[in-house]
Amino acid sequence: MPPTLLRVGKLGLPAVLVLSFAAQVMGALLPDIRLLVAATAAGLAAEGVLHRWQRPVASAIARTRADVTVRVVLRDLLLVAGLLGHQHQPEQRTVYLPLLLGLLTFYALHFACHATALLVRRTRTLPVVTRNIDASALRLSAAPPALLARRPSNRLLLFGLPATAGLMATALTDRPWYAAAGVGLSIAAGAVGLAELLVRLLPGRRPARPEEVLEWFDAWLAEYRPTVGMYFSGGTSSAYQANMWLDTLGKVEGRPLIVLRERFMLQKIGATDLPIVCVPKVADLMRLEHSTLQVLLHPANSGKTSQVLRIPTIKHAFVNHGESDKLSSVNPYSKAYDEVWVAGAAARERYALADVGVEDKDIVEVGRPQLDGIRADTGGPAGGPVTVLYAPTWEGWDGNPGNTSVVEAGENIVRELLADPGVRLLYKPHPMTGSVDPCAGAANLRVQELIRAANARREAARPDPGVTAELERATAELERLTSGGFRTAADEAERMLLQSTPEPGRAQAVAEATARWEDLYWASLPAGEHQVVTGSRPALYSCFDQAHLLISDVSSVVSDYLASEKPYAVANTSGLPEETFREVFPTVGAAAILTPDGAGVAELLDMVRHPARDGLAGARATLRTRLLGPASEASALRFQDGVRALAEAARAHRERIVSAIPTQPGAPRREASARGAVPSRTVEG
Known part of the structure; x- marks a missing residue:
């Protein structure tokens, strides 16, 4: 829709809805069947435009309690009132009473469908969501149609359309069977939708229960034995802060892991073959304490960072997402980490001048690995x-x-x-x-x-047309590699199923496709x-x-x-x-x-x-x-040295924790779960 019409719609559509209801009331009271039907048709048209192009306006109207359900019920009942008022003989009015009962049945099915959709969505909301991890044991399946599961307003408008159209046809022709047929179709649609959702609540069709998912997560941690991870929490526009570290983390020795806290962030993280886990609840996050995870890298501070810092068996390093002379680069929060990793000596001096509580011994110069290719x-x-x-x-x-x-x-x-x-x-x-x-x-x-x-x-x-055509092909290929290929109706459980196993070499393919796209982009200008x-x-x-x-x-x-x-x-x-x-x-x-x-x-x-x-x-x-830092020293190597040293400190700290735990006489002494060298990325059998 053109911008001008969008601006007009913000005020015009609510006005059309109000006027259509006012005209419906007049048409039902007079009664004036033509006015009643015309007003109903205008209201339906306004609803269609509202939900197709003006969803924010629809949400604003709903906040006044005049949501879609209220509007649909009021529109239909005004039609019924107009029909009853149009009939002067009492025996004729009784013909329309079954239609009213049919409408009430349809509304009951709609509310039942909505309640069932909430239950289905709850069963499909898992306590841990993953990418690049085999989750086939969790009985994941494709999401139900969005119309049934997540769009009750659209469902009511669509399923209720036959009933409303039938009532309008009956009002114009005085033939009740039009209304009966329309109401029957709406009831049938509601019943089919409800059945589709109810089937997904059967024990064999629903995903694993939350406790089963957490047990599976514990088992995966024990099998994969992660050593170093990146922890990230943030808003929708902050994903770049984590994405800049993906390549660096992928080159680190051991078994890397990415830990997220917001569900939406799972799809904001760029192409990577690394396993990703999203753990929204802090109680579930604490399960990392019993894993082999030794080091967590933090590209940004957030309110939820303090939660993971409670885990005593993990060492934490703040790597930031860029350095400057601004005060934000020497945030006092930095002293909460075990170490602060900076690019060069200037950042060390910056912290000393800021005097925010970060001790010089906790600052490690690792360079900026992302810049090695500039x-x-x-x-x-x-x-x-x-x-x-x-x-x-x-x-x-x-x-x-x-x-x-x-x-x-x-x-x-x-x-x-x-x-x-x-x-x-x-x-x-x-x-x-x-x-x-x-x-x-x-x-x-x-x-x-x-x-x-x-x-x-x-x-x-003008550029060479051949280059422009090549850029279009490169753009299509890059979109194919990065889009994920999800259906619009896909929910997080379906995406988790589709992303259980990373396509071998996909991250490298995306990197190569991106480099090719950038070369063609500049050449095409x-x-x-x-x-x-x-x-x-x-x-x-x-x-x-x-x-x-x-x-x-x-x-x-x-x-x-x-x-x-x-x-x-x-x-x-x-x-x-x-x-x-x-x-x-x-x-x-x-x-x-x-x-x-x-x-x-x-x-x-x-x-x-x-x-x-x-x-x-x-x-x-x-x-x-x-x-x-020195240009002669590759930042990637200095970064790896930092990871290795901090992992060793974490292992030593865990040894001290275990040795300090008193044991019962005769009981075997507990062993540190992360003892020994950093394991290779191949999972041991």
Whole structure:
């Protein structure tokens, strides 16, 4: 539906519903059969549009207690009242009384169907949900049709349509058998739907009971014997914080495991062959205490993190999802972990200055394994356009104007860049921009409009049609690999069944398909055309490889970009003098500083075009080592060393716990469940 009609529908559809009921009442009281039928038809049409295109409006109406059930019952009863009022002889009115009983029977079936659907959904809501783990023992099956299980409003409208249509036909023709046939069809549909749901409650058709699932989970933990895991909890837009660690975790020795807390997050985690478990309840989460799990890595803090920190047999390391000079990178919560893993010496100094309770002995420098594949400096644009990546961060929670440049400086910086005909701009705002401050969201939209207008004025060479066609095929293949191929009606139990066994090599296939898609994406773009990149693809690191220059804010984007050692600039919207700005935020020490008015962009571009004038190259190399660790040492190896050392500390701690537990005289001494070396990933028989 067009946006204009959507806006009109937010007010117009509720008005149509109200007017249709008012007209129905008038038609039933007069009685005026034509008015009654016309009003009923208008109401049904409004319901169809409402549930097809305006579901938020339908939800808002339901909150007033005038939900679909009330509206359908009222609509039908007004039809019956109009029919009874139209008949002047008492003996004629008695003909319609069985129709009223039939309607009541249909409504009873609807409520019974709804109650049964709730029971079915409860039996299919498991205490532990998994991916990449064989769950065939749990008697999982395909979900019932969504119309029966999860959409009672749509079910009532659809199943009740024959009854309403029959009543309308009878009102127009004065032939009761139309209504009888319609009511009969509605009753039959309701009965079939109820039977379909009741069958799923039979002992042989329902999934395993919660206690059976937990026993199965314990047995799987004992068989798989996990050693290192990643624990993650967060909102719908935070999955990227975990996804950036999937490849690194997959290369760790031992048997990795991913532990989640929110059910929806199971499908937000990217393609991986690693086993994933989602344990929503804290009581069930505590079962990990009796497993062989030694180390949990934490990419983010959350309210539920404190729950898993209670497990004394596991060592916890905070790995974060990016480092910057912001206060959020030295959160006092970090002292709750056994160790804090950082990229380089700069983060260690940051914690010392912040004095938030994290001791220096608990900080481990492991580098940034995700950055090992970023291309190094290519030596400038080599005569072509200068590709500038403007990647401002979001506004944050504290309202500090220095958090993001998009509000005060974004439009000015973009105007300066667009004024240079030799610049190709890639604009990639943070996905959470505008989520707290509407001003940031509005500024983001204005920047995008500036870029669209500049593209309209610029004539760019069109790409090779063959490349475009190849990109379409690559997109289709990537969607096939990442979509999961689920039915729309699939629930978590059905998805768990379909994802029990990972397709061998699927994660590698997705990585290769993504790399191919990114190459074709960049090749398919018109030469020199500016781009607004707001989706998950292409990824930020792919944009790094395209750019000759980064403009950003004080954020982890700057630290990560330094892996390339290419020039970068930071917008100073903090209100601090430049000297103080550099002193307070060490990550901008090797950056060009831009003021909110965009001054300095021309000089910055000149430096990129003429590398000999780049006086900050040496400073960038030095700062890169401080922020990310020595370039000569692969971060993946340093990360593995950190895992190995912390696992050894966990085993030693578990030994001490076991040896400290008093035993009854004559009773055998308990053994540590995780004793010995880190096992291989092959499950022992």
